[in-house]
Amino acid sequence: MADTPEPDWTYATWEGSRRAMIRQALKLTVRQRLQALEEMSLTSQTLARSKKTTAIKPTRSKEQ
Numbered sequence: 001m002a003d004t005p006e007p008d009w010t011y012a013t014w015e016g017s018r019r020a021m022i023r024q025a026l027k028l029t030v031r032q033r034l035q036a037l038e039e040m041s042l043t044s045q046t047l048a049r050s051k052k053t054t055a056i057k058p059t060r061s062k063e064q
Contacts, residue, residue, distance in 0.1 A: 010016045028036070 011020050025033070
């Protein structure tokens with residue numbers, strides 16, 4: 001039987017995830033960073049303007 005390698009749990013913590021996101025962000029160019037900021041700003045504005053809330057009505061399955 002082949003030995004399977006132990007999974008890398010480095011990113012399975014809040015701190016590990018945070019470090020991974022920072023490393024990814026540091027790889028971006030200035031243009032990409034500005035574009036990401038613009039997109040996040042637009043998303044934030046859209047969500048702030050949205051006054052609708054979505055309520056999910058519980059439904060019963062046919063099996064019950």
